[in-house]
Amino acid sequence: MMDDTLFSLAGRRALVTGASRGIGLTLARGLGRHGAKIVLNGRNPDALEAARTMLENEGLDAVTARFDVTDQDAVIAGVDAIEHEHGPIDILVNNAGIQRRAPLEQFSRADWDALVATNLNAVFFVGQAVARHMLQRGRGKIINICSVQSELARPGIAPYTATKGAVKNLTKGMATDWARHGLQVNGLAPGYFQTEMNENLVKDKEFTKWLCQRTPAGRWGQVGELVGAAVFLSSDASSFVNGHILMVDGGLTASV
Template structure:
Protein backbone atom coordinates (compact mmCIF):
# COMPACT_ATOMS: atom_id res chain seq x y z
CA UNK A 1 0.00 0.00 0.00
CA UNK A 2 1.12 3.55 -0.70
CA UNK A 3 1.73 5.57 2.44
CA UNK A 4 -0.67 8.52 2.90
CA UNK A 5 2.44 10.56 3.72
CA UNK A 6 4.10 9.82 0.36
CA UNK A 7 4.62 13.04 -1.63
CA UNK A 8 6.03 11.43 -4.76
CA UNK A 9 4.94 13.22 -7.92
CA UNK A 10 3.97 16.41 -6.08
CA UNK A 11 5.74 19.73 -6.58
CA UNK A 12 6.32 22.00 -3.60
CA UNK A 13 7.41 25.64 -3.43
CA UNK A 14 8.89 26.71 -0.09
CA UNK A 15 9.48 30.44 0.25
CA UNK A 16 12.59 31.50 2.11
CA UNK A 17 14.13 28.06 1.60
CA UNK A 18 17.60 29.05 0.47
CA UNK A 19 18.72 28.77 4.11
CA UNK A 20 17.62 28.20 7.71
CA UNK A 21 14.34 26.61 8.72
CA UNK A 22 12.91 26.93 5.21
CA UNK A 23 15.73 24.84 3.79
CA UNK A 24 15.15 22.19 6.46
CA UNK A 25 11.42 22.10 5.69
CA UNK A 26 12.19 21.71 2.00
CA UNK A 27 14.51 18.83 2.84
CA UNK A 28 11.76 17.13 4.84
CA UNK A 29 9.36 17.40 1.90
CA UNK A 30 12.01 16.09 -0.49
CA UNK A 31 12.70 13.13 1.83
CA UNK A 32 8.97 12.32 1.56
CA UNK A 33 9.27 12.26 -2.23
CA UNK A 34 8.29 15.78 -3.32
CA UNK A 35 9.94 17.74 -6.11
CA UNK A 36 11.19 21.01 -4.64
CA UNK A 37 11.29 24.58 -5.87
CA UNK A 38 13.73 26.41 -3.60
CA UNK A 39 13.22 30.13 -3.18
CA UNK A 40 15.09 33.20 -1.96
CA UNK A 41 15.55 36.84 -2.88
CA UNK A 42 19.21 36.22 -3.71
CA UNK A 43 19.46 34.20 -6.97
CA UNK A 44 22.95 32.92 -6.12
CA UNK A 45 21.91 31.62 -2.70
CA UNK A 46 18.78 29.99 -4.16
CA UNK A 47 20.88 28.32 -6.85
CA UNK A 48 23.37 27.09 -4.25
CA UNK A 49 20.47 25.43 -2.38
CA UNK A 50 19.21 23.93 -5.65
CA UNK A 51 22.60 22.37 -6.38
CA UNK A 52 22.67 20.79 -2.92
CA UNK A 53 19.19 19.31 -3.41
CA UNK A 54 19.98 18.17 -6.95
CA UNK A 55 22.98 16.25 -5.63
CA UNK A 56 20.88 14.61 -2.94
CA UNK A 57 17.62 13.97 -4.82
CA UNK A 58 18.34 14.31 -8.54
CA UNK A 59 18.33 17.15 -11.05
CA UNK A 60 14.70 16.50 -11.95
CA UNK A 61 13.55 17.07 -8.35
CA UNK A 62 15.32 20.34 -7.52
CA UNK A 63 14.64 23.77 -8.99
CA UNK A 64 15.18 27.35 -7.86
CA UNK A 65 13.43 30.69 -8.26
CA UNK A 66 14.28 34.13 -6.90
CA UNK A 67 11.65 36.81 -6.40
CA UNK A 68 10.44 39.43 -3.93
CA UNK A 69 7.56 37.92 -1.93
CA UNK A 70 6.31 41.40 -0.97
CA UNK A 71 5.79 42.61 -4.56
CA UNK A 72 2.65 41.44 -6.37
CA UNK A 73 4.13 41.54 -9.89
CA UNK A 74 7.30 39.78 -8.77
CA UNK A 75 5.22 37.10 -7.04
CA UNK A 76 3.10 36.55 -10.14
CA UNK A 77 6.21 36.13 -12.30
CA UNK A 78 7.93 33.95 -9.69
CA UNK A 79 5.07 31.48 -9.28
CA UNK A 80 4.73 31.29 -13.06
CA UNK A 81 8.46 30.56 -13.38
CA UNK A 82 8.26 27.90 -10.66
CA UNK A 83 5.47 26.08 -12.50
CA UNK A 84 7.16 26.40 -15.87
CA UNK A 85 10.30 24.80 -14.43
CA UNK A 86 8.89 22.15 -12.11
CA UNK A 87 5.25 21.65 -13.07
CA UNK A 88 1.96 22.60 -11.35
CA UNK A 89 2.31 23.37 -7.66
CA UNK A 90 0.60 20.90 -5.35
CA UNK A 91 2.16 22.30 -2.17
CA UNK A 92 3.09 25.81 -1.01
CA UNK A 93 4.86 26.53 2.25
CA UNK A 94 4.78 30.23 3.13
CA UNK A 95 7.92 30.37 5.24
CA UNK A 96 9.62 33.68 4.28
CA UNK A 97 9.83 36.10 7.19
CA UNK A 98 11.93 38.57 9.12
CA UNK A 99 12.27 39.81 12.70
CA UNK A 100 12.89 43.34 13.96
CA UNK A 101 13.48 43.90 17.66
CA UNK A 102 12.60 47.44 18.77
CA UNK A 103 10.20 48.58 21.54
CA UNK A 104 6.90 49.90 20.15
CA UNK A 105 7.60 53.42 21.43
CA UNK A 106 10.75 53.49 19.28
CA UNK A 107 9.55 51.48 16.27
CA UNK A 108 9.78 53.41 13.02
CA UNK A 109 6.59 53.02 10.94
CA UNK A 110 8.67 52.02 7.92
CA UNK A 111 10.07 49.08 9.89
CA UNK A 112 6.55 48.17 11.04
CA UNK A 113 5.43 48.14 7.39
CA UNK A 114 8.47 46.11 6.31
CA UNK A 115 7.78 43.37 8.87
CA UNK A 116 4.06 43.24 8.12
CA UNK A 117 4.73 43.08 4.35
CA UNK A 118 7.31 40.32 4.71
CA UNK A 119 5.63 38.19 7.38
CA UNK A 120 1.94 38.62 6.49
CA UNK A 121 1.29 40.31 3.16
CA UNK A 122 3.71 37.96 1.39
CA UNK A 123 1.66 34.93 2.47
CA UNK A 124 -1.43 36.56 0.97
CA UNK A 125 0.33 37.40 -2.30
CA UNK A 126 2.12 34.07 -2.83
CA UNK A 127 -0.77 32.07 -1.41
CA UNK A 128 -3.30 33.71 -3.72
CA UNK A 129 -1.13 33.24 -6.80
CA UNK A 130 -0.46 29.57 -6.07
CA UNK A 131 -4.10 28.98 -5.12
CA UNK A 132 -5.38 30.16 -8.50
CA UNK A 133 -3.83 27.15 -10.20
CA UNK A 134 -4.61 24.78 -7.35
CA UNK A 135 -8.29 25.74 -7.40
CA UNK A 136 -8.47 25.27 -11.16
CA UNK A 137 -6.98 21.78 -10.76
CA UNK A 138 -9.27 20.92 -7.83
CA UNK A 139 -6.71 20.51 -5.06
CA UNK A 140 -3.62 21.76 -3.26
CA UNK A 141 -1.98 22.30 0.11
CA UNK A 142 -0.94 25.66 1.57
CA UNK A 143 0.98 25.71 4.84
CA UNK A 144 1.62 29.06 6.53
CA UNK A 145 4.51 29.15 9.00
CA UNK A 146 3.28 31.05 12.03
CA UNK A 147 4.93 31.21 15.49
CA UNK A 148 4.19 30.95 19.19
CA UNK A 149 3.86 34.73 18.82
CA UNK A 150 0.68 33.92 16.92
CA UNK A 151 -0.79 33.41 20.39
CA UNK A 152 1.68 35.11 22.73
CA UNK A 153 3.59 38.38 22.97
CA UNK A 154 7.01 39.47 24.18
CA UNK A 155 8.45 42.98 24.53
CA UNK A 156 10.26 44.49 21.52
CA UNK A 157 8.72 42.33 18.75
CA UNK A 158 5.35 44.01 18.35
CA UNK A 159 5.28 44.08 14.53
CA UNK A 160 6.27 40.41 14.30
CA UNK A 161 3.61 39.47 16.86
CA UNK A 162 0.94 41.40 14.97
CA UNK A 163 1.96 39.81 11.67
CA UNK A 164 1.96 36.25 13.02
CA UNK A 165 -1.39 36.77 14.73
CA UNK A 166 -2.76 38.03 11.42
CA UNK A 167 -1.31 35.02 9.62
CA UNK A 168 -3.49 32.66 11.65
CA UNK A 169 -6.62 34.56 10.62
CA UNK A 170 -5.40 34.78 7.03
CA UNK A 171 -5.18 30.97 7.16
CA UNK A 172 -8.82 30.89 8.25
CA UNK A 173 -9.85 33.37 5.55
CA UNK A 174 -8.12 31.31 2.87
CA UNK A 175 -9.95 28.23 4.14
CA UNK A 176 -13.31 30.00 4.08
CA UNK A 177 -12.84 30.97 0.43
CA UNK A 178 -10.80 28.12 -1.07
CA UNK A 179 -11.63 24.89 0.80
CA UNK A 180 -14.62 24.35 -1.48
CA UNK A 181 -12.21 24.16 -4.42
CA UNK A 182 -10.36 21.24 -2.83
CA UNK A 183 -7.57 23.13 -1.06
CA UNK A 184 -6.40 22.55 2.50
CA UNK A 185 -4.84 25.60 4.14
CA UNK A 186 -3.29 25.26 7.58
CA UNK A 187 -0.63 26.83 9.77
CA UNK A 188 2.30 25.54 11.78
CA UNK A 189 3.30 27.61 14.81
CA UNK A 190 6.82 26.65 15.93
CA UNK A 191 8.15 27.35 19.38
CA UNK A 192 11.77 28.25 20.02
CA UNK A 193 13.86 26.27 17.54
CA UNK A 194 17.58 25.61 17.88
CA UNK A 195 19.19 26.70 14.61
CA UNK A 196 22.34 28.46 13.52
CA UNK A 197 20.41 31.74 13.70
CA UNK A 198 19.31 31.15 17.32
CA UNK A 199 22.63 29.75 18.54
CA UNK A 200 23.44 33.02 20.32
CA UNK A 201 20.21 32.68 22.32
CA UNK A 202 20.99 29.07 23.19
CA UNK A 203 24.43 30.21 24.35
CA UNK A 204 22.93 32.92 26.58
CA UNK A 205 22.62 31.18 30.00
CA UNK A 206 19.81 33.45 31.21
CA UNK A 207 17.70 33.19 28.06
CA UNK A 208 18.36 29.46 27.67
CA UNK A 209 17.30 28.87 31.27
CA UNK A 210 14.10 30.86 30.67
CA UNK A 211 13.24 28.80 27.56
CA UNK A 212 13.83 25.49 29.35
CA UNK A 213 11.76 26.56 32.36
CA UNK A 214 8.96 27.92 30.17
CA UNK A 215 8.72 24.82 27.94
CA UNK A 216 7.16 21.69 29.50
CA UNK A 217 9.26 19.48 27.20
CA UNK A 218 12.35 21.10 28.82
CA UNK A 219 14.23 21.52 25.56
CA UNK A 220 14.52 23.65 22.45
CA UNK A 221 12.79 22.43 19.32
CA UNK A 222 14.68 21.13 16.30
CA UNK A 223 14.02 21.69 12.61
CA UNK A 224 13.05 18.01 12.40
CA UNK A 225 10.29 18.70 14.93
CA UNK A 226 8.73 21.11 12.41
CA UNK A 227 9.44 19.15 9.25
CA UNK A 228 7.31 16.17 10.32
CA UNK A 229 4.08 18.18 10.83
CA UNK A 230 4.73 20.06 7.57
CA UNK A 231 4.99 16.75 5.68
CA UNK A 232 1.73 15.61 7.31
CA UNK A 233 -0.10 18.80 6.30
CA UNK A 234 1.33 18.53 2.78
CA UNK A 235 0.18 14.93 2.40
CA UNK A 236 -3.10 13.10 1.79
CA UNK A 237 -3.09 12.13 5.48
CA UNK A 238 -4.46 15.60 6.30
CA UNK A 239 -7.12 15.89 3.59
CA UNK A 240 -9.89 16.81 6.07
CA UNK A 241 -7.77 19.19 8.16
CA UNK A 242 -8.50 22.79 7.22
CA UNK A 243 -8.04 26.23 8.72
CA UNK A 244 -6.05 24.98 11.72
CA UNK A 245 -2.90 26.41 13.27
CA UNK A 246 -0.94 23.66 14.97
CA UNK A 247 1.48 24.70 17.70
CA UNK A 248 4.74 22.75 17.66
CA UNK A 249 6.24 24.26 20.79
CA UNK A 250 6.89 21.56 23.37
CA UNK A 251 3.81 22.72 25.28
CA UNK A 252 4.89 26.34 25.78
CA UNK A 253 1.51 27.86 24.88
CA UNK A 254 -0.57 25.60 27.14
CA UNK A 255 0.99 26.48 30.49
CA UNK A 256 0.85 29.57 32.68
Protein backbone atom coordinates (compact mmCIF):
# COMPACT_ATOMS: atom_id res chain seq x y z
CA MET A 1 0.00 0.00 0.00
CA MET A 2 1.13 3.54 -0.74
CA ASP A 3 1.75 5.90 2.18
CA ASP A 4 0.23 9.17 0.99
CA THR A 5 1.20 10.96 4.20
CA LEU A 6 4.97 10.54 3.95
CA PHE A 7 5.46 13.68 1.85
CA SER A 8 2.33 15.50 2.97
CA LEU A 9 2.68 18.92 4.57
CA ALA A 10 -1.00 19.24 5.43
CA GLY A 11 -1.60 21.21 8.61
CA ARG A 12 1.96 22.58 8.74
CA ARG A 13 3.04 26.19 8.52
CA ALA A 14 6.13 27.21 6.55
CA LEU A 15 8.00 30.50 6.82
CA VAL A 16 9.99 31.28 3.68
CA THR A 17 12.37 34.24 3.72
CA GLY A 18 13.09 36.18 0.56
CA ALA A 19 9.84 34.79 -0.80
CA SER A 20 8.52 37.55 -3.05
CA ARG A 21 10.23 36.20 -6.18
CA GLY A 22 12.67 33.68 -7.62
CA ILE A 23 13.60 30.54 -5.75
CA GLY A 24 11.86 31.68 -2.56
CA LEU A 25 8.51 32.15 -4.26
CA THR A 26 8.88 28.89 -6.17
CA LEU A 27 9.62 26.94 -2.98
CA ALA A 28 6.73 28.66 -1.16
CA ARG A 29 4.35 27.66 -3.95
CA GLY A 30 5.70 24.10 -3.96
CA LEU A 31 5.29 23.65 -0.21
CA GLY A 32 1.81 25.15 -0.43
CA ARG A 33 0.80 22.71 -3.15
CA HIS A 34 1.78 19.90 -0.79
CA GLY A 35 -0.53 21.23 1.89
CA ALA A 36 1.51 23.74 3.89
CA LYS A 37 0.22 27.10 5.04
CA ILE A 38 2.71 29.67 3.79
CA VAL A 39 4.16 32.76 5.47
CA LEU A 40 5.95 34.91 2.91
CA ASN A 41 8.75 37.10 4.24
CA GLY A 42 10.49 39.99 2.54
CA ARG A 43 11.11 43.72 2.81
CA ASN A 44 9.15 45.09 -0.17
CA PRO A 45 5.46 45.30 0.81
CA ASP A 46 4.19 45.59 -2.77
CA ALA A 47 6.19 42.61 -3.98
CA LEU A 48 5.10 40.55 -0.97
CA GLU A 49 1.44 41.38 -1.51
CA ALA A 50 1.72 40.51 -5.20
CA ALA A 51 3.24 37.15 -4.30
CA ARG A 52 0.55 36.48 -1.70
CA THR A 53 -2.22 37.34 -4.17
CA MET A 54 -0.65 35.04 -6.77
CA LEU A 55 -0.60 32.10 -4.36
CA GLU A 56 -4.08 32.87 -3.07
CA ASN A 57 -5.41 32.90 -6.64
CA GLU A 58 -3.95 29.41 -7.02
CA GLY A 59 -5.98 28.26 -4.02
CA LEU A 60 -3.09 28.25 -1.58
CA ASP A 61 -3.14 29.49 2.02
CA ALA A 62 -0.64 32.36 2.25
CA VAL A 63 -0.01 35.38 4.48
CA THR A 64 2.82 37.90 4.61
CA ALA A 65 5.29 38.86 7.33
CA ARG A 66 7.40 41.88 6.46
CA PHE A 67 10.64 42.30 8.40
CA ASP A 68 14.34 42.76 7.68
CA VAL A 69 16.14 39.45 8.17
CA THR A 70 19.45 41.28 8.73
CA ASP A 71 18.05 43.07 11.81
CA GLN A 72 18.07 40.65 14.76
CA ASP A 73 15.58 42.62 16.85
CA ALA A 74 13.19 42.86 13.89
CA VAL A 75 13.56 39.12 13.27
CA ILE A 76 12.74 38.19 16.86
CA ALA A 77 9.70 40.49 16.87
CA GLY A 78 8.58 39.23 13.45
CA VAL A 79 8.86 35.55 14.34
CA ASP A 80 7.08 36.08 17.67
CA ALA A 81 4.28 37.89 15.84
CA ILE A 82 3.84 35.02 13.37
CA GLU A 83 3.66 32.51 16.21
CA HIS A 84 1.12 34.66 18.08
CA GLU A 85 -1.06 35.72 15.14
CA HIS A 86 -0.96 32.70 12.83
CA GLY A 87 0.29 29.75 14.85
CA PRO A 88 3.40 27.58 15.15
CA ILE A 89 6.09 27.71 12.48
CA ASP A 90 6.70 24.05 11.60
CA ILE A 91 9.03 24.65 8.65
CA LEU A 92 11.58 27.39 8.03
CA VAL A 93 13.19 27.93 4.64
CA ASN A 94 16.11 30.34 5.09
CA ASN A 95 16.23 31.53 1.50
CA ALA A 96 16.98 35.29 1.56
CA GLY A 97 20.24 36.00 -0.21
CA ILE A 98 22.09 38.43 -2.44
CA GLN A 99 25.02 38.33 -4.84
CA ARG A 100 27.83 40.83 -5.51
CA ARG A 101 30.41 40.25 -8.24
CA ALA A 102 33.83 41.89 -8.50
CA PRO A 103 37.51 40.91 -8.64
CA LEU A 104 38.54 40.00 -5.08
CA GLU A 105 41.34 42.58 -4.96
CA GLN A 106 38.77 45.28 -5.79
CA PHE A 107 35.90 44.02 -3.64
CA SER A 108 34.51 46.80 -1.44
CA ARG A 109 33.95 46.60 2.30
CA ALA A 110 30.35 47.70 1.79
CA ASP A 111 29.61 44.80 -0.57
CA TRP A 112 31.38 42.36 1.78
CA ASP A 113 29.30 43.54 4.72
CA ALA A 114 26.07 43.32 2.69
CA LEU A 115 26.82 39.73 1.68
CA VAL A 116 27.65 38.63 5.21
CA ALA A 117 24.60 40.39 6.65
CA THR A 118 22.11 38.86 4.23
CA ASN A 119 23.63 35.50 3.36
CA LEU A 120 25.01 34.50 6.76
CA ASN A 121 23.83 36.67 9.64
CA ALA A 122 20.21 36.37 8.55
CA VAL A 123 20.40 32.57 8.51
CA PHE A 124 21.60 32.65 12.12
CA PHE A 125 19.11 35.32 13.23
CA VAL A 126 16.01 33.70 11.70
CA GLY A 127 17.13 30.15 12.43
CA GLN A 128 17.73 30.94 16.09
CA ALA A 129 14.49 32.88 16.54
CA VAL A 130 12.38 30.14 14.96
CA ALA A 131 14.26 27.32 16.71
CA ARG A 132 13.56 28.79 20.13
CA HIS A 133 9.86 28.08 19.51
CA MET A 134 10.50 24.73 17.82
CA LEU A 135 12.63 23.54 20.71
CA GLN A 136 9.78 24.10 23.14
CA ARG A 137 7.56 21.89 20.96
CA GLY A 138 10.20 19.23 20.34
CA ARG A 139 9.83 19.29 16.56
CA GLY A 140 10.59 21.39 13.50
CA LYS A 141 12.22 21.53 10.08
CA ILE A 142 14.83 24.10 9.07
CA ILE A 143 16.13 24.25 5.52
CA ASN A 144 19.03 26.62 4.84
CA ILE A 145 19.56 27.48 1.20
CA CYS A 146 23.19 26.76 0.41
CA SER A 147 24.79 26.61 -3.05
CA VAL A 148 27.30 24.75 -5.16
CA GLN A 149 29.46 27.65 -3.99
CA SER A 150 29.25 26.08 -0.53
CA GLU A 151 31.80 23.64 -2.00
CA LEU A 152 33.34 25.27 -5.06
CA ALA A 153 34.72 28.69 -5.99
CA ARG A 154 34.54 30.65 -9.23
CA PRO A 155 36.35 33.88 -10.23
CA GLY A 156 34.71 37.10 -9.12
CA ILE A 157 32.52 35.76 -6.30
CA ALA A 158 34.93 34.74 -3.53
CA PRO A 159 33.01 36.62 -0.78
CA TYR A 160 29.73 35.00 -1.87
CA THR A 161 31.50 31.64 -1.77
CA ALA A 162 32.72 32.42 1.75
CA THR A 163 29.17 33.15 2.97
CA LYS A 164 27.71 30.02 1.42
CA GLY A 165 30.50 27.85 2.80
CA ALA A 166 29.73 29.30 6.21
CA VAL A 167 26.03 28.55 5.81
CA LYS A 168 26.91 24.92 5.07
CA ASN A 169 28.81 24.57 8.34
CA LEU A 170 26.26 26.61 10.29
CA THR A 171 23.67 24.10 9.07
CA LYS A 172 25.78 21.24 10.40
CA GLY A 173 26.22 23.09 13.68
CA MET A 174 22.49 23.72 14.04
CA ALA A 175 21.82 20.04 13.46
CA THR A 176 24.47 19.05 15.99
CA ASP A 177 22.92 21.26 18.68
CA TRP A 178 19.24 20.75 17.93
CA ALA A 179 18.74 17.24 16.49
CA ARG A 180 18.52 15.73 19.96
CA HIS A 181 15.55 18.01 20.62
CA GLY A 182 13.52 16.79 17.64
CA LEU A 183 14.57 19.27 14.96
CA GLN A 184 15.86 18.39 11.50
CA VAL A 185 18.19 21.01 10.04
CA ASN A 186 19.48 20.51 6.52
CA GLY A 187 20.79 22.47 3.56
CA LEU A 188 19.43 22.64 0.03
CA ALA A 189 22.18 23.58 -2.40
CA PRO A 190 21.12 24.66 -5.90
CA GLY A 191 23.50 24.51 -8.80
CA TYR A 192 23.11 26.97 -11.66
CA PHE A 193 19.45 27.83 -12.15
CA GLN A 194 17.69 30.25 -14.45
CA THR A 195 16.73 32.97 -11.95
CA GLU A 196 16.63 36.76 -11.89
CA MET A 197 19.89 36.75 -9.91
CA ASN A 198 21.57 34.80 -12.73
CA GLU A 199 19.92 36.67 -15.59
CA ASN A 200 23.15 38.19 -16.91
CA LEU A 201 24.89 34.80 -16.81
CA VAL A 202 22.02 33.15 -18.66
CA LYS A 203 22.30 35.77 -21.40
CA ASP A 204 26.07 35.28 -21.64
CA LYS A 205 26.42 32.73 -24.45
CA GLU A 206 30.03 31.95 -23.57
CA PHE A 207 29.19 31.29 -19.92
CA THR A 208 26.15 29.19 -20.81
CA LYS A 209 28.28 27.13 -23.20
CA TRP A 210 30.85 26.57 -20.44
CA LEU A 211 28.15 25.68 -17.91
CA CYS A 212 26.47 23.16 -20.17
CA GLN A 213 29.82 21.50 -20.84
CA ARG A 214 30.75 21.56 -17.14
CA THR A 215 27.43 20.17 -15.85
CA PRO A 216 26.81 16.46 -16.55
CA ALA A 217 23.11 17.18 -17.16
CA GLY A 218 24.21 19.58 -19.90
CA ARG A 219 21.86 22.47 -19.11
CA TRP A 220 20.70 25.15 -16.69
CA GLY A 221 18.36 24.05 -13.91
CA GLN A 222 14.74 25.17 -13.80
CA VAL A 223 13.61 26.51 -10.42
CA GLY A 224 10.68 24.09 -10.23
CA GLU A 225 13.23 21.28 -10.02
CA LEU A 226 14.10 22.42 -6.48
CA VAL A 227 10.61 21.78 -5.13
CA GLY A 228 10.88 18.01 -4.70
CA ALA A 229 14.01 18.33 -2.58
CA ALA A 230 12.39 21.04 -0.45
CA VAL A 231 9.26 18.95 0.11
CA PHE A 232 11.40 15.95 1.08
CA LEU A 233 13.38 17.98 3.63
CA SER A 234 10.15 19.52 5.00
CA SER A 235 8.21 16.28 5.37
CA ASP A 236 8.23 13.16 7.52
CA ALA A 237 10.17 11.45 4.73
CA SER A 238 13.34 13.10 6.10
CA SER A 239 12.72 12.33 9.78
CA PHE A 240 16.24 10.91 10.29
CA VAL A 241 18.08 13.25 7.90
CA ASN A 242 20.09 15.85 9.78
CA GLY A 243 23.01 18.12 8.93
CA HIS A 244 22.90 17.02 5.29
CA ILE A 245 23.55 19.31 2.34
CA LEU A 246 21.40 18.12 -0.56
CA MET A 247 22.95 19.18 -3.87
CA VAL A 248 20.49 19.83 -6.70
CA ASP A 249 22.99 20.72 -9.39
CA GLY A 250 22.67 18.39 -12.37
CA GLY A 251 25.77 16.53 -11.20
CA LEU A 252 28.12 19.54 -11.27
CA THR A 253 29.75 18.84 -7.90
CA ALA A 254 30.08 15.13 -8.70
CA SER A 255 32.22 15.65 -11.77
CA VAL A 256 35.58 17.11 -12.74
